[in-house]
Amino acid sequence: MQFVKNRFNYLFNSTKGLILVAIAMVGIITAVWGMLSGPMAEMGVREVVIKALGMKIVQAEREGRIIILYHSIAMALVAIETYMVTGLLKMKAFFKTAINAIITVGYILTMIFGMGFAYFGHNWAFHGVYIFGLSLIFFAGVLLVIALWPWNSEVYVTDMDYAHTKKGVDMERVAFFATAVTTVLSALFGAVPGSFYGHGFETFLAENIIRLPEKTTMEYSIIGHLHIMLALIAIMLTLIIGRWLNFKGVWHKIAMPMMILGTIVLNLGVWGVVTPLEPVAHMVIYVGATPSMLAALFLLIWSWGKLIREGTAHIQKPSFAQKMGALLHDPLKFGPTWQMLFMNFTTSGIGIFMAIRLEQIFRVWPAREERIELTGHWHALSAIIATIILMYYGDMIGLKGKVRQLYGWFILIFSDIALAAVTVFEMKRLFITEAAQQPLVNGLMYAIDFGLGMLLVLLAVVMVWRLTDLFNPKGRWTEEVDHELAQEVSK
Amino acid sequence: MKRVADIMSLRGGRSSRRSNLPINRGLPRAILRLCSAPLRIYALAMTFMLLASCAPVDLNAPIPTFDTGVDSNTWAQIPAGEFYFGQHEDFESTEAYEIMITDVTAAQYADFLNAALAAGYVKVAERGDKIVGFYPGDEFRGVKHEEEIKAGDWSYIPLNDPSQRIKFDGAVFNVQSGYENHPMTNVTWFGAWGYCEYNNSRLPTEMEWEKAGRGPSTGSGSKRPFPWGEEILRENANFYSSRDPFEDMSSVGSRTTPVGFYNGQKYGDYQTLDSASPYGLYDMAGNVWQWTGNVYEGMHYRFMRGGSKDTYDMDLRLWVRNNATPIYFSPGVGFRCVR
Numbered sequence: 001m002q003f004v005k006n007r008f009n010y011l012f013n014s015t016k017g018l019i020l021v022a023i024a025m026v027g028i029i030t031a032v033w034g035m036l037s038g039p040m041a042e043m044g045v046r047e048v049v050i051k052a053l054g055m056k057i058v059q060a061e062r063e064g065r066i067i068i069l070y071h072s073i074a075m076a077l078v079a080i081e082t083y084m085v086t087g088l089l090k091m092k093a094f095f096k097t098a099i100n101a102i103i104t105v106g107y108i109l110t111m112i113f114g115m116g117f118a119y120f121g122h123n124w125a126f127h128g129v130y131i132f133g134l135s136l137i138f139f140a141g142v143l144l145v146i147a148l149w150p151w152n153s154e155v156y157v158t159d160m161d162y163a164h165t166k167k168g169v170d171m172e173r174v175a176f177f178a179t180a181v182t183t184v185l186s187a188l189f190g191a192v193p194g195s196f197y198g199h200g201f202e203t204f205l206a207e208n209i210i211r212l213p214e215k216t217t218m219e220y221s222i223i224g225h226l227h228i229m230l231a232l233i234a235i236m237l238t239l240i241i242g243r244w245l246n247f248k249g250v251w252h253k254i255a256m257p258m259m260i261l262g263t264i265v266l267n268l269g270v271w272g273v274v275t276p277l278e279p280v281a282h283m284v285i286y287v288g289a290t291p292s293m294l295a296a297l298f299l300l301i302w303s304w305g306k307l308i309r310e311g312t313a314h315i316q317k318p319s320f321a322q323k324m325g326a327l328l329h330d331p332l333k334f335g336p337t338w339q340m341l342f343m344n345f346t347t348s349g350i351g352i353f354m355a356i357r358l359e360q361i362f363r364v365w366p367a368r369e370e371r372i373e374l375t376g377h378w379h380a381l382s383a384i385i386a387t388i389i390l391m392y393y394g395d396m397i398g399l400k401g402k403v404r405q406l407y408g409w410f411i412l413i414f415s416d417i418a419l420a421a422v423t424v425f426e427m428k429r430l431f432i433t434e435a436a437q438q439p440l441v442n443g444l445m446y447a448i449d450f451g452l453g454m455l456l457v458l459l460a461v462v463m464v465w466r467l468t469d470l471f472n473p474k475g476r477w478t479e480e481v482d483h484e485l486a487q488e489v490s491k
Numbered sequence: 492m493k494r495v496a497d498i499m500s501l502r503g504g505r506s507s508r509r510s511n512l513p514i515n516r517g518l519p520r521a522i523l524r525l526c527s528a529p530l531r532i533y534a535l536a537m538t539f540m541l542l543a544s545c546a547p548v549d550l551n552a553p554i555p556t557f558d559t560g561v562d563s564n565t566w567a568q569i570p571a572g573e574f575y576f577g578q579h580e581d582f583e584s585t586e587a588y589e590i591m592i593t594d595v596t597a598a599q600y601a602d603f604l605n606a607a608l609a610a611g612y613v614k615v616a617e618r619g620d621k622i623v624g625f626y627p628g629d630e631f632r633g634v635k636h637e638e639e640i641k642a643g644d645w646s647y648i649p650l651n652d653p654s655q656r657i658k659f660d661g662a663v664f665n666v667q668s669g670y671e672n673h674p675m676t677n678v679t680w681f682g683a684w685g686y687c688e689y690n691n692s693r694l695p696t697e698m699e700w701e702k703a704g705r706g707p708s709t710g711s712g713s714k715r716p717f718p719w720g721e722e723i724l725r726e727n728a729n730f731y732s733s734r735d736p737f738e739d740m741s742s743v744g745s746r747t748t749p750v751g752f753y754n755g756q757k758y759g760d761y762q763t764l765d766s767a768s769p770y771g772l773y774d775m776a777g778n779v780w781q782w783t784g785n786v787y788e789g790m791h792y793r794f795m796r797g798g799s800k801d802t803y804d805m806d807l808r809l810w811v812r813n814n815a816t817p818i819y820f821s822p823g824v825g826f827r828c829v830r
Contacts, residue, residue: 041803042732059716059808060578202579211814213634213789363636366780366795366815366824368802417537434801435654435822436548438744443544447537 007470009481015087016396016480018100020466022076022083023393025111026386027459029073034456039449056121063205068118068130074229075107075137078183080389081236082144085176087485088243090155095147099140106136138191141184148177161248163256171256172247176239178260182267183232189271190225193218207371211363220273228270230378231289234343235263237385238296241336244392246490251302255295262292282355293348300337307333331408332399333490335391338412339384346380346419350426365429376426380419383452387415390459396485397466397476410458418451548742550653554669555736557758561751563593563672566830567703567770574702575714578810582708583698590695590703591827592772593750594674594779595686597656597666603686604648604657604664612689613647615659622647622659624685634789638816646818647682654822672749674779674825680793680817683782683826692830694784697812699829700796704776704809706769716808718768718775723807726764728753728777729800730807736761738800745800747822748778776807779825791816799823 011017034040035049050057057065082103086096110133117126156168163171196218197203206223209215215223239259247255266288272281304327311326312318318326328334354362354373362370394407421444432440469475566589576583604622607613613624628642650659655677656670678686687693695703704718717723725733729748732738736758737746751773752758755765768775780795787794792814798807801823805811815824 037803059721060580060714062805063578208812211636211790211792213636359636359638364816364819366813366819366821367792368806368813433652433654435550435652435743438740438742439546439548440544441744442740443541446544447541450537 007477010470010477012104014481014483015083015100015485016483017477018083018104019080019393019396021104022080022107023390023459024463024466025108026073026076027456027463029069029076029111029115031456031460033069039445053120055119057119061118063208064203065118066205067203068114071134072111072114074233075110075134077233077385077389078137079103079107081233081240082140084240084244084392084485085144085180085236086147088240088489089148089173089176089486091147095143099143099147102136102143103140106133106140109133110137134191138184138187141180141187145177145180145184148173148180150174150177159248161252163253171260172239172243172252175256175259175263176236178263179232179236179239182263183229183236186225186228186232186267186270189221189228189274193221193225207374208367210370210374211367217274220278224270224273226378228267230381231266231292232263234381234385235259235292237388238299238340241340241388241392242299244395244485244489245299245303245306245333245336247299247302249302251298255298255302258291258298259295262288262290262295264288266292289348293344296340300341303333303337330404331412332391332395332404335408335412336388339388339391339415342416342419343381343384346384346423347377350377350423361430369429373426376422380422383415383419387411387455390455396488397462397480407458407462411455414451414454414458416451418448418455421445421447421451546742548744550743551667552739552743554746555759556669557736557749557752559672559749559751559754559756561593561754561773563591563596563599563750565592566590567592567772569699569703569770570707573708574705575708576698576701576705576810578808580714583702585696585699585702588695588699588829590699590770590772590829592767594774594781594825594827595683596672596750597675598671600648600675600678600686601657601664601666603689604659607685607689608664613685614644615650616644616646620651621649622682624681626681626684629786629791630788632789637789638791640791640817645681646679646820647685648678649820652677652820670747673747674750674774676747676779676822676825677820678782678825679820680782680815682820684784686826687784687828690828692828694782694826695829696785697783697794697796700781700783701809703770703772703829704768704797710769712769716810717766718772718809719764719766723776723804724764726753726762727766728774728798728804728807730777730798730804731801733777733800747800750774750778752778776809777802779823780813780821782824782826793817795824 009017011021032049032053036046040046040049049055083100086099109129113126113133114130117123117130150169150173153168155170155173157164157170158168165171194203203222204219206219206226209219242252242255266285269281269284269286269288272278272284275281277284307330308318308323308326311329312322315322350373362373390411391408394404394411399407425441425444425448428437428440428444466477469477569585569588569590571585571587573582573584575581604613607624608615608622613622615621616623623644624647626640626642626645629640631637631639631641648657649655650657656667656673657675657677658665658667675686684694705715706713712720715721717727719727723730725735729735729737729745729752731745732740733745735745735748735752737748738744739746753763753766754773756763766776767773775797777798778800779797780799781797783794783796785794793816795813795815796809796811798804798811806813
């Protein structure tokens with residue numbers, strides 16, 4: 001009994017254990033449901049999985065199923081970020097315990113009962129529990145907002161190297177707070193139309209209605225919701241990575257006000273799509289996105305500078321190669337910010353290019369081509385977010401030496417190959433015709449599938465290792481159970 | 492606390508060399524050794540595959556020829572009445588009409604072009620790169636993203652596209668051998684509209700198209716997502732990677748199948764399933780997207796239905812819509828007419 005109790009205590013009562021459980025849950029969902037589409041479907045694996053698991057797939061319900069699938073994965077990611085925030089930032093113990101407990105129950109209920117409802121027949125009790133799970137996550141978000149309240153002298157900065165106001169208010173905490181508040185509010189942007197469209201099976205995927213000249217408020221609300229939630233998950237992760245790396249100094253003092261401003265303006269722009277401000281909403285979104293992305297750039301400049309400085313501290317006059325060596329020495333510290341930079345090629349760059357050449361290029365192509373660009377670039381952003389989390393997790397579990405190198409570079413190289421191929425795939429019509437595209441498509445699909453597949457294999461290996469570790473009475477988990485992320489912030 | 496400090500000091504590669512913690516032993520180390528050879532193999536395989544992806548495609552590669560026995564000049568009677576329309580099964584109704592049981596074939600379109608050219612209904616564009624015909628234009632409302640479609644000559648088909656199966660020698664239009672009974676592709680919406688108009692018919696509205704594919708609202712299976720029923724198998728239709736005899740995914744990819752191909756016949760070793768709609772229409776799912784006739788207020792886009800050889804099965808569901816500008820053409824887009 002003690003055996004189970006100790007493991008349960010680690011998995012559900014420690015930050016690292018909670019993160020491990022959530023990553024494992026996402027890994028399982030991704031591995032199983034990844035076999036229902038793309039090349040796995042082409043090879044006939046989909047039919048085998050559907051039969052083996054007893055799934056009930058109704059053609060007319062595909063869009064609703066996918067929406068529940070997205071939410072199941074997204075809620076686990078939101079939970080992971082929440083654990084990281086509660087582990088990194090000062091807050092009352094009660095809040096930390098309550099938030100972690102509520103969001104854990106919330107995402108697990110959402111995932112199990114949501115997927116049960118969507119893929120295994122319509123048990124309406126399951127649907128009710130799914131909604132209950134989402135509500136718990138929302139409630140945990142409200143608690144997080146309260147816990148992050150920055151205008152409290154107990155959490156004012158004492159080290160003047162961090163961005164702060166004259167009174168000592170921690171600007172980084174304000175940025176966390178602003179992101180949490182806007183996330184909770186933006187969740188309502190999905191909840192209201194979600195209720196409107198009923199059971200999730202009379203709804204639509206945003207990419208399928210893009211060209212309709214007139215959209216309803218509810219349709220705009222859903223389009224706004226999906227964009228802003230992904231953006232906010234990315235912003236929160238940027239703040240988390242900054243805290244883990246101990247972002248501070250001049251760049252921090254410039255970046256944090258920009259992050260706060262960007263987050264708020266970005267949200268106002270997105271919320272504006274359901275108001276009479278809709279015609280200028282996109283402009284407001286661009287205005288908001290710019291400072292947020294600049295803040296991420298400042299984090300990159302600062303962290304790369306730090307890696308180079310620290311890595312060449314013992315050399316009096318380091319050469320360029322030595323500086324590069326220092327920068328690339330630790331893939332887990334270099335990787336997250338590199339992925340943020342890489343995101344500009346796979347996501348932001350594509351989005352901006354589409355926006356400025358929409359009529360001349362993308363709207364000349366059929367809607368199904370435009371759908372590939374749309375879904376491709378936000379899947380790429382989601383994948384990048386996942387890889388950044390995995391890199392932080394690799395550091396969190398204490399990977400060292402060659403294993404650390406292998407793990408970090410494995411994630412970076414395979415994900416970037418796959419995502420670069422996705423980007424070329426999205427843009428292929430710029431340089432190849434439909435009739436002549438198949439060999440290129442084959443090559444790109446191999447790169448995408450192998451890249452992402454290898455990431456899943458890596459994740460599986462880590463999960464197997466963590467599982468076997470749980471059976472070791474003196475395993476790694478016994479050390480992690482008492483560790484808190486705040487203790488492990490870079491010096 | 493010392494233990495914590497030890498671990499914290501071991502962050503980063505350089506400090507890890509001092510590590511004696513168990514984490515450096517066991518499974519991760521074994522994985523490291525295990526991965527080294529597969530990684531090299533993977534790198535080689537990727538290089539090979541990327542090089543292969545640059546291989547040129549022979550668009551005129553030989554194709555099998557099959558007589559499906561389906562007459563593309565046949566029209567189906569669709570009675571007036573209600574049917575389930577759209578993904579969420581709204582009730583809609585239409586008047587009675589007739590619709591072609593197959594897509595317009597390349598041979599039919601070549602015949603049309605020969606007659607229409609002689610009659611002055613179409614002409615060769617000045618540059619000689621396309622066939623154009625007159626279209627009376629649409630009402631322009633200046634809605635966001637809307638482009639004006641003025642009255643005038645618009646492109647029907649390109650002549651210089653390498654995947655065009657209709658060849659023009661300066662006097663006569665002919666079909667590339669083997670493609671006679673394949674659906675006419677690389678035709679713009681104007682080209683489809685012009686064909687139907689010339690033959691005293693018109694393009695189907697989206698509702699007419701969907702009703703013809705789905706059947707009446709009465710009887711079993713009236714909510715069917717595919718013309719033949721609830722589920723789709725590879726032998727039902729021509730879609731991406733459906734492994735029909737015309738497909739070669741290593742080079743040309745998915746190609747069109749002759750109209751009416753999926754009629755239950757066996758072609759060589761390939762057995763098809765009879766996949767006609769309740770009204771007896773073929774190819775209402777897959778093979779080529781089909782232009783429909785609606786001109787919607789405030790938008791210049793024209794809608795297509797049915798999915799194609801290049802799309803996954805989800806796009807073959809009867810309610811799925813695609814759209815493009817009316818000058819768009821593709822080897823995966825064709826049409827049929829109603830009257």
